[in-house]
Amino acid sequence: MRTKIHFIRHGSVSNPANILYGRLSEFSLSPNGMSEVKQAAVRLKGMKIDAIYTSPMLRAHQTAEAIHAFHAAIPVIVSDKLNEVLTPYQGMKADELRYLNEDFYTGTQKPYEQPCDIIERVQDFIWDVRKQDSLREVVAVTHGDTIVFLVSQIKGIGVIPGDKARLTLAGMQDNYPATASITTMTYFTKSEHEVPMVEYCSNARKNGK
Numbered sequence: 001m002r003t004k005i006h007f008i009r010h011g012s013v014s015n016p017a018n019i020l021y022g023r024l025s026e027f028s029l030s031p032n033g034m035s036e037v038k039q040a041a042v043r044l045k046g047m048k049i050d051a052i053y054t055s056p057m058l059r060a061h062q063t064a065e066a067i068h069a070f071h072a073a074i075p076v077i078v079s080d081k082l083n084e085v086l087t088p089y090q091g092m093k094a095d096e097l098r099y100l101n102e103d104f105y106t107g108t109q110k111p112y113e114q115p116c117d118i119i120e121r122v123q124d125f126i127w128d129v130r131k132q133d134s135l136r137e138v139v140a141v142t143h144g145d146t147i148v149f150l151v152s153q154i155k156g157i158g159v160i161p162g163d164k165a166r167l168t169l170a171g172m173q174d175n176y177p178a179t180a181s182i183t184t185m186t187y188f189t190k191s192e193h194e195v196p197m198v199e200y201c202s203n204a205r206k207n208g209k
Contacts, residue, residue, distance in 0.1 A: 001187075001188060001189055001190055002136065002186065002187065002188050003129065003130050003135065003136055003137070003138075003186070003187045004136070004137045004138070004184055004185070004186050004187075005126060005129060005138050005139075005140055005184070005185045005187075006044065006137075006138070006139045006140065006182050006183075006184050007140050007141075007142055007146075007147050007150070007182070007183045007184070007185065008037075008040055008063060008064075008067070008139060008140065008141045008142070008180065008181070008182055008183075009141075009142065009143065009144055009147060009177040009178065009179055009180065009181050009183075010029070010033070010037070010055075010057070010059040010060045010062070010063040010141060010142075010143065010179065010180070011029045011030075011032075011033030011034060011035075011036040011037040011040075011059070011062070011063055011179050011180045012029065012030050012032045012033035012036060012179045012180075013027050013028070013029060013030060013033060013059050014027065014028055014029065014030040014033070015027060015030075017093065018093060018094045018095070019090075019091060019092060019093050019094065020087070020089050020090050020091070020092055020093075020094060020097060020104070021090060021091075022084055022085065022086070022087050022089070022090025022091070023057065023083065023084050023086060023090060024090055024091060025057070025058060026058070027057075027058060027059055028058050028059060028062060029059050029062045029063065033059070033062075033063075033179060033180070034062070034066070036179050036180035037062070037063045037066040037067070037180045038066055039180060040063075040066070040067065040180040040181075040182060041066045041067045041069060041070055042070075043182065043201070044067055044070065044071075044139065044182075045070040047137060048136075048137055049067075049071045049074065049137055049138065049139055050074065050134060050135045050136055050137055050138055051074055051075075051077060051129075051135055051138045051139070052064050052067055052068055052071065052074060052075070052076045052077065052138070052139045052141075053076075053077045053078075053079045053082060053125070053138065053139065053140045053141070054076055054077070054078055054079070054082065054140075054141040054142075055078075055079070055082040055083045055084060055141060055142050055143060056078050056080060056083055057083065057084055057143070060082070060141045060142065060143070061076070061078070061141075063141045063180070064076045064139070064141045067139055067141070079125060079140075080121075081121040081122060081124055081125035081128075082122070082125060082140055082141065082142040082143075082146065083121075083142075083143075084143045084145075084146075085104065085105075085113050085118060085143070085145050085146070086111065086112050086113045087104045087105075087108065087112055087113070088108055088112050089104050115145075115149045115159045116159075118145065118146055118149050118150075119149050119150060119153050119159070122142075122146055122149075122150050123150075125140065126185070127192060130187055130190065130192075131190075144176060144177050147177045147183050148176060148177065151183065151198060154185075154195060154196060154198060155198070174202050177200075177202075178202040181200065181201060181202045182200070182201045183198065183199070183200050183201075184198070184199045184200075184201075185197070185198060186198075186199070
């Protein structure tokens with residue numbers, strides 16, 4: 001009954017203007033980002049992956065394609081449930097947003113997302129995967145805050161926008177998912193309410209796998 005979902009944060013992005021790119025479509029991986037995702041792809045190379053899902057964003061799709069190179073028999077499937085947060089601040093320079101202390105949620109209104117909205121759609125994605133008996137091990141390429149809020153909710157440490165240091169309580173030693181990091185959720189039953197085992201790997205080469 002075991003199901004593993006490997007959540008991959010996309011690689012580093014080419015962003016010379018240092019803006020909050022959010023869901024802006026034109027942002028691609030940098031050369032360093034390409035190198036990072038190839039390391040993650042090598043770590044996953046020997047695994048029997050049943051499906052590869054990705055956020056619609058270009059940087060995520062490029063990350064998924066690097067992984068797909070070692071698993072060419074299965075398609076890359078785009079899922080809106082893995083998308084970047086929808087925020088009114090996208091397109092603004094980071095220097096203009098320092099006063100927010102990386103809290104891009106407090107005070108925003110619909111249609112913009114709150115952490116609970118992100119958790120809900122990612123949990124929907126997880127349950128969609130777990131319901132399918134043919135999917136025992138899958139890759140899901142997504143974004144930093146998506147992983148942050150999911151892990152925080154699973155570990156019961158509270159979801160506080162901007163308070164990334166709390167993730168050390170969840171065993172995420174980088175305080176925030178590193179680019180091209182792998183956060184694996186392992187489920188052992190079909191219970192919808194099961195709390196998964198969570199493992200985090202920030203650097204494939206450093207871990208020697």
